[in-house]
Amino acid sequence: MTEPVVVCTFGGTSQAGQDETEAALTLGRRVGEARGGELRWLVLGSAPVELDAIARRHAVVAVDHAEDAKLDTAGPDARVEAVAQYAAETQPRLLIFNQDFDSRRIAPRIAARIGATAVMNGLGIDVAETGGLHVISAAYGGDTNVVYAPDPSRPCVVALMANAVVAEPAGGSAAPPETRSVALDLSAVEERIEVLEPARTEGPRLEDAEIVVAGGRGLGSPENFKLVETLAEALGGMAAASRPLVDEGWIDSSRQVGLTGKITRPALYLAVGVSGATQHMAGCAAAKTIVAVNTDADAAIFRHARYGIVGDCLEILPELIRAAAQMGAG
Numbered sequence: 001m002t003e004p005v006v007v008c009t010f011g012g013t014s015q016a017g018q019d020e021t022e023a024a025l026t027l028g029r030r031v032g033e034a035r036g037g038e039l040r041w042l043v044l045g046s047a048p049v050e051l052d053a054i055a056r057r058h059a060v061v062a063v064d065h066a067e068d069a070k071l072d073t074a075g076p077d078a079r080v081e082a083v084a085q086y087a088a089e090t091q092p093r094l095l096i097f098n099q100d101f102d103s104r105r106i107a108p109r110i111a112a113r114i115g116a117t118a119v120m121n122g123l124g125i126d127v128a129e130t131g132g133l134h135v136i137s138a139a140y141g142g143d144t145n146v147v148y149a150p151d152p153s154r155p156c157v158v159a160l161m162a163n164a165v166v167a168e169p170a171g172g173s174a175a176p177p178e179t180r181s182v183a184l185d186l187s188a189v190e191e192r193i194e195v196l197e198p199a200r201t202e203g204p205r206l207e208d209a210e211i212v213v214a215g216g217r218g219l220g221s222p223e224n225f226k227l228v229e230t231l232a233e234a235l236g237g238m239a240a241a242s243r244p245l246v247d248e249g250w251i252d253s254s255r256q257v258g259l260t261g262k263i264t265r266p267a268l269y270l271a272v273g274v275s276g277a278t279q280h281m282a283g284c285a286a287a288k289t290i291v292a293v294n295t296d297a298d299a300a301i302f303r304h305a306r307y308g309i310v311g312d313c314l315e316i317l318p319e320l321i322r323a324a325a326q327m328g329a330g
């Protein structure tokens with residue numbers, strides 16, 4: 001077996017959805033094609049319903065599946081041990097994770113266990129003429145990108161940020177993947193951290209929303225966030241927020257957009273009372289259309305917006321809600 005490229009996903013409590021999985025498989029396939037390494041998909045814990053169809057869509061050569069009750073909990077130790085045992089057997093050249101709450105905790109630990117380099121905040125991977133990897137990663141709070149050339153004599157672990165790569169199926173008809181049940185011995189693993197409340201994963205995800213209405217500190221008070229929620233509902237979209245609103249407890253962290261929040265890619269992103277700081281834009285710059293409402297005509301958000309309204313969001317939001325309700329009724 002040539003040094004494979006392995007995309008690793010988790011069942012159970014993991015947050016990464018199918019789109020992210022397919023984005024990671026797309027990236028893994030491209031790297032594999034460029035370097036001549038086969039693409040394997042390591043699924044730890046309960047498998048996605050469409051496992052076979054997804055694997056075929058991305059020309060995965062082999063699906064390696066490991067199930068163990070310890071893998072379906074939110075504890076990191078069993079997952080680190082599982083991937084380390086798997087890597088000892090398969091000797092991957094590259095291990096790709098979707099960057100979410102879980103993989104942020106475990107990817108660097110796995111890299112340390114298997115003697116790999118680790119790159120977090122991954123945006124993409126190019127293969128140099130020499131066959132070495134060039135890993136592109138967001139740095140300085142999303143202000144800039146860095147390109148790393150990891151030591152080619154070691155494996156490399158990359159955590160891929162959501163929406164950094166657009167999932168694209170392989171062309172042609174791929175052969176069905178070889179499916180293998182991986183035997184792991186996790187009997188000695190005892191989680192050192194007890195997870196009292198796993199990250200919530202139910203309900204619609206901001207990352208998948210086609211319409212997002214995001215409120216910022218310009219709203220002035222938590223009560224006014226209701227206007228954002230009402231408009232989002234009237235438009236059939238989801239309400240979101242800038243980080244200060246989450247930090248101040250106006251809304252829970254699952255609604256934070258930005259570098260340290262969710263990366264969205266909606267058709268419409270309506271930002272009200274949001275300044276447009278780089279760290280916020282990291283989570284919405286890929287929106288097809290950005291509309292901004294801000295009292296400050298020089299606010300950075302207007303540099304990104306296709307349509308802008310200079311004005312008080314507390315006056316404009318009720319107007320937009322009325323218009324959206326009329327559209328809905330019409």
Ligand SMILES: Cc1cc2nc3c(=O)[nH]c(=O)nc-3n(C[C@H](O)[C@H](O)[C@H](O)COP(=O)(O)OP(=O)(O)OC[C@H]3O[C@@H](n4cnc5c(N)ncnc54)[C@H](O)[C@@H]3O)c2cc1C
Pocket residue numbers: 141215216217218219241242243244245256257258259260261262272273274275276277278279280283293294295296299311312313314
């Ligand atoms: C490492 C790091 C990571 C970060 N990650 C994130 C992240 O993931 N997401 C994120 O959002 N931020 C993040 N931040 C914070 C970020 O730098 C900004 O501080 C934050 O985005 C600002 O939020 P805001 O635009 O709501 O508030 P402000 O910067 O206070 O802007 C409020 C805006 O509202 C306007 N305004 C005021 N009154 C009104 C009104 N009545 N009507 C209309 N407009 C009005 C003002 O003109 C202003 O432009 C991060 C920072 C760091 C250092």
